[in-house]
Amino acid sequence: MKKSHFWGAIVTSIAVSLGLTGWTSTAVHADDSKEIIFWNPFTGPDGTSMQSLVNQYNKTNPKYRVKNVSLTESDMYSKIPTIVNSKKGIPDLQIVHVERIKDYVNNGLLDSYNSYLKDFSGINKDNYVPEAWINGAYQGKRYGVPLDIHTSFMYYNKKLVKKYAPHALDDNIVTFDEIKAAGKKSQKDDVAGMGLTWWKPLFLSLYGQMNGELTKNGKDPDLNNKTSHRVINFYKDMHDKKITTQDGDDPMQLFLTGQQIFLPEGIWMNNQIKESDVDYGVTNAPQLSADPQKIVNWSSSHQFVLLKQPKRDKAKTEGTLAFINWVRTHSLKWAESGQNPASLAITKDPKYLKMQQSFLLTNKVEQDSMTIFNYRYNGYLADYLDRYAYDAVFNKTSVSQYLNKMQNTVQDEVDAQMTN
Template sequence: MTIWPIGGQLTKDGKNPNLNNQTSRKVLQIYKGLYDKKITSQDGQDPMQLFLTNKEIFFPEGIWMNNQIKESDVKYGVTNAAQLSDDPDKMVNWSSSHQFVLLKQPKRDKAKTEATLKFLSWVRTNSLEWAKAGQNPATLAITKDKEYQKMQQSFLLTDKTEQESLKIFNYRYNGYLADYLDRYAYDSVFGKTSISSYLNKLQNTVQDEVDAQMTD
């Protein structure tokens, strides 16, 4: 998410990853600087537990963690992700979602297709239960719902500037990047490897996955 405000791109051609560059280096240096100054939680600590036991002021997670937090005794609020600029036009909040798909088939049953589309439409327009769990609904119609308006995350959709801050990665092979980050995201921040080595391995690993996909 941090790469967006400073002009970063995950890819330049829609296929090959663009991860080992000065923008990525700057992002990691920002995170490492915060870590080295002990502004952030440290390696081995559990940010969620620190937050739930009133030992951490900010818990930079997504609203999908809302259910776990609201069941605790912690009094908390929801706000934007930490930003690199105070300019509202440069504000970025990362967003993502599960997706329903109709798999390609040689012959598709028309009645089943129509039923599936009707179901998807119903889910889209009846997403209050998902919103209770922290989802950003897929339809703006929910912003008229009084129950939704009372939810802490509702400002992300009811305010135009907040709406425009929501970004979703549309890189076709973002899944390969996400897999790597889920496993090794903080290695360079925690000093387990250098930033240069980390970015080089990240670039090569994702590139290999993309190339393998192309030859399948």
């Protein structure tokens, strides 16, 4: 498969699972009616799950019914600054990725929840996964209430693990050394050791394991450093030794057809993999260390936020929090879409406990492993990593050129925003 087709397949798979393509609803704007207009980027299978949640809530006969409006992610994010600055057509409730919150606050796009939370005691830190809850606050105020915490972990082929890495899963931590050892054996049978999938989580997870920092002052990126060089050269070495998949390979297809041992991927891909015939299990993302206290699993979070309104309706805002609070204790449908709800109430649901991704929430060590890389300008870094991905690993450019360009590209974007 050509590289363009390979990346197209990955982007499409991620988009379908995360709700970035597919059906969209007509954009509906907020007004003074007894209806909460709720914008979100869930347009795929998870869009169907969210609509089901909204329907369930509306059947409880709330004072303010919820109108679910699903937009493609790119369209939604492009609309937000425009409608907030126009002060017209602003939705009552909005979902954004947690990494956007700091930048949105600094650009005057969000209202705080603080004055409303006293009437909703269930929305508090004790009822949510700490990493998702902590990152919804900024400068001492609560701007986001987490819907979920979605994580990139690793799938493994049980038959191939038994053959090439029989003890790798004994502690539920598969180290890179174990992957390398298995890959050296399996390549003789034309079986890949590990798939090179979505670059951003793979890069950031290992960067975090190496104690890398994305910024030193909270503003300017610090990306062209020794740790970044180590990360890319680490994957480059695995690639050059053919431990991993190669340029042009389709890691998902290789895994589904029994030609790959390990597949680092998001929990949101599980429903797709379930439809195959492969006998598989799930575990943590690949790790440098077997020490449970050092596990880093890249994560992000969809968060409920309040876009800034010129005159906020107190009663309707309380209605939005009533919906958020209801979702907190009715998250099973969201878990079934392949996500991990951020509300810890889900850990008491027997149906959820049978789901493969549940180990990340039911174990304190695993909860602590979920890491959100919440740099204010994370979006610019993510754009670069997604655009240029494995160019240095696949020897299409040097590591130094790749990182120098990454540093300059992100810095230029930061500087441009600071001057606007």
